[in-house]
Amino acid sequence: MKKVLVTGGTGLVGNALKTIIDQSASGDEWIFVGSSQADLTDNNATRSLFERVKPTHVVHLAAMVGGLFHNMNNNLDFLRRNLQINDNVLQNAYEHGCVKVISCLSTCIFPDKTSYPIDETMVHNGPPHPSNYGYSYAKRLIDIQNHAYHDKHGCMFTSIIPCNIFGPHDNYKPEVSHVIPGMINRMYSLIHENTDVPESEKVFTVYGSGTPLRQFIYSLDLARLIIWVLDNYDSIEPLILSVDEENEVTIYEAAMAVAKAFDFKGKLICDTSKADGQHKKTASNRKLRSLLPDFQFTDFEKGVKASVYWYIDNIDKVRK
Numbered sequence: 678m679k680k681v682l683v684t685g686g687t688g689l690v691g692n693a694l695k696t697i698i699d700q701s702a703s704g705d706e707w708i709f710v711g712s713s714q715a716d717l718t719d720n721n722a723t724r725s726l727f728e729r730v731k732p733t734h735v736v737h738l739a740a741m742v743g744g745l746f747h748n749m750n751n752n753l754d755f756l757r758r759n760l761q762i763n764d765n766v767l768q769n770a771y772e773h774g775c776v777k778v779i780s781c782l783s784t785c786i787f788p789d790k791t792s793y794p795i796d797e798t799m800v801h802n803g804p805p806h807p808s809n810y811g812y813s814y815a816k817r818l819i820d821i822q823n824h825a826y827h828d829k830h831g832c833m834f835t836s837i838i839p840c841n842i843f844g845p846h847d848n849y850k851p852e853v854s855h856v857i858p859g860m861i862n863r864m865y866s867l868i869h870e871n872t873d874v875p876e877s878e879k880v881f882t883v884y885g886s887g888t889p890l891r892q893f894i895y896s897l898d899l900a901r902l903i904i905w906v907l908d909n910y911d912s913i914e915p916l917i918l919s920v921d922e923e924n925e926v927t928i929y930e931a932a933m934a935v936a937k938a939f940d941f942k943g944k945l946i947c948d949t950s951k952a953d954g955q956h957k958k959t960a961s962n963r964k965l966r967s968l969l970p971d972f973q974f975t976d977f978e979k980g981v982k983a984s985v986y987w988y989i990d991n992i993d994k995v996r997k
């Protein structure tokens with residue numbers, strides 16, 4: 678029986694994992710922790726967490742996470758905090774004899790100047806986009822650490838590389854949020870403020886040109902894949918967990934999906950004075966498909982609808 682410690686267990690992905698585990702008949706024990714149980718930038722707190730829990734396996738999700746604008750303004754903090762968290766978690770997992778650790782990278786850490794589609798062999802092939810270099814280099818070093826722990830101690834520490842994630846329990850704080858939760862939060866406010874103005878006259882602003890392309894994975898799909906990785910993937914090399922390339926959408930199309938889910942009757946316009954970030958980061962899921970050919974991803978519009986409904990149902994307790 679496994680005893681699985683999930684760091685970052687209170688976040689978007691941690692909550693999705695909890696939902697899937699609660700629905701399954703797994704005999705394994707899962708422990709979900711957030712920063713109030715242990716600040717993982719602090720090695721003493723991390724060590725006492727491992728001493729308390731005594732995990733056999735770790736799904737390491739905890740990180741300083743944020744959207745484009747939060748990254749652009751805080752590269753130093755993203756670099757330092759994530760380096761500290763990752764170093765403390767991996768070293769304690771080693772010292773406490775954990776059998777396996779899965780850590781989370783991201784498709785947004787890949788080189789800015791690259792050929793497409795991006796695959797797992799290209800993580801270190803050149804500098805990341807300047808908007809998020811702090812987060813990117815800290816995340817890339819997890820892959821280096823995994824190799825070094827394997828070389829020195831034979832550890833099975835591996836990593837997954839999800840594309841953009843969205844779903845219930847996202848972070849909707851305007852200064853921090855990723856694009857989909859940011860749009861959900863802003864569109865809800867637009868609809869519910871100034872109710873004397875007819876909705877058909879309201880205008881929703883999409884930040885940037887609306888043309889950048891992104892792959893989005895629904896958090897509950899990612900959770901199912903993480904459980905599969907835990908049980909079946911025994912390589913230290915990273916594995917991209919992304920929807921298929923043909924399911925890439927523009928930011929404007931993502932905004933239209935949010936508008937459709939809200940049944941928003943107003944107009945959408947693009948504010949090109951706002952940054953676009955990297956134009957695209959198309960990732961290949963060919964390696965995943967070779968291992969798990971039949972995995973069914975949730976339709977994008979359906980996932981957005983479920984996320985919007987979750988947000989509306991939980992409006993009093995969402996992170997915003």
Ligand code: NDP
Nearest residue numbers: 685687688689690711712716717738739740742781783842
């Ligand atoms: P969230 O922002 O929703 O959650 C972050 C989690 O990390 C929370 O549980 C938070 O705890 C915890 N955390 C942050 N700082 C600390 C700390 N100092 N000590 C302990 N715990 C801490 O993130 P996501 O669920 O979106 O992300 C999960 C993983 O997926 C991350 O590694 C992220 O880099 C990666 N990822 C995310 C993507 C996305 O689009 N969201 C895309 C690709 C990868 P608390 O809330 O209790 O403070």
